[in-house]
Amino acid sequence: MMQIRCDWGLCNRLEVLFSFLGEARQKGEEVVWIWNNNVPCPGDFLDCFEPIDGVKIVSSGEGDCHFSGWMPLAPENEQLLRDCLKPRPAIVDAVARWRSSLGHDYIALHVRRTDLALHMQQFGQDISGYERAYCFVEQFPPATRIFLAADNAESQQFFKDRYGARVFFKPIIPSDSYRQTTLLDAVVDLYVCVGAAKFAGTECSTFTKMISILRRHT
Numbered sequence: 001m002m003q004i005r006c007d008w009g010l011c012n013r014l015e016v017l018f019s020f021l022g023e024a025r026q027k028g029e030e031v032v033w034i035w036n037n038n039v040p041c042p043g044d045f046l047d048c049f050e051p052i053d054g055v056k057i058v059s060s061g062e063g064d065c066h067f068s069g070w071m072p073l074a075p076e077n078e079q080l081l082r083d084c085l086k087p088r089p090a091i092v093d094a095v096a097r098w099r100s101s102l103g104h105d106y107i108a109l110h111v112r113r114t115d116l117a118l119h120m121q122q123f124g125q126d127i128s129g130y131e132r133a134y135c136f137v138e139q140f141p142p143a144t145r146i147f148l149a150a151d152n153a154e155s156q157q158f159f160k161d162r163y164g165a166r167v168f169f170k171p172i173i174p175s176d177s178y179r180q181t182t183l184l185d186a187v188v189d190l191y192v193c194v195g196a197a198k199f200a201g202t203e204c205s206t207f208t209k210m211i212s213i214l215r216r217h218t
Contacts, residue, residue: 002066005034010041010183011206015073018081020066021055030054034061043183050086078213085214087191091184095191098147102168106145108196109133110189111155112205130158136200137163147196149189149207152180190214 002024006016017033024031035045035057045057073081087095099106111133137146148169150156159167170189172180181189190207193199194214201208 001030001032003032003034003061003063004067005036005061005065006068006070007036007038008040008070009206010186011210012070013041013045014081014085014210015206016067016070017052017055018077018084019071019073021052021084022077022080025054030056032061033057034065035059039177039179041183042179048088048091048184048187050088052084073213078216082214087187091187091191094188095195098168098188098192099195102145102147102192105197106147106168107137107140107198108147108149108193108200109136109159110149110193110199110201110205110208110211111159112151112202112207130155132203133159133200134162136198140198142166147192149186149193 002020004016004020006013013033013035017031021031031054033045033055036059037044111130137144144166146159146163146167148156148159148167150159150169150172153172153174156167156169156172159169170185174180186207190211191214193201193211199211199215201211
């Protein structure tokens with residue numbers, strides 16, 4: 001049995017899980033995945049995704065963890081993630097509704113600011129502005145529809161002010177919370193971005209990285 005945990009955000013947790021799942025399957029072992037519904041990840045995995053064979057999800061562990069923390073997902077484990085990570089029907093339906101309203105040639109942006117900015121400030125760094133996102137959008141015809149996955153209302157307003165009715169998103173109600181979107185909404189955003197004709201994300205974000213991984217294997 002491999003007991004693992006990561007108390008960071010969803011995509012950090014997924015990288016840890018699939019870093020160990022392949023090895024566990026080769027050994028015929030079960031992965032016990034300690035999942036805490038907490039501030040960085042406010043929701044439960046099984047509300048959004050189907051169960052994964054060989055993975056038991058618990059809220060607390062017994063004994064020592066095989067691994068606790070975060071590690072990046074190696075490229076050789078990406079296809080395993082793509083094969084095993086299956087969103088629930090409610091997620092699939094929500095994504096289908098978005099894609100139907102956006103059309104087949106929409107582009108997508110992931111713009112992360114709230115918690116990533118706080119994280120980078122700890123290391124004396126500032127997060128970059130929106131210029132890269134603007135450059136990405138403006139290489140496409142003016143009528144191209146844009147799906148925006150953002151983590152705060154301010155970012156949504158910036159893009160709405162600049163691109164008007166071309167920009168689509170689920171409005172965020174501003175708050176002082178570390179996370180301003182639900183886990184379910186974040187997973188819907190993730191898969192709408194996966195299905196876009198073209199995508200651009202936020203440097204250093206594991207959410208952007210996860211979208212890129214899923215796009216490579218779709």
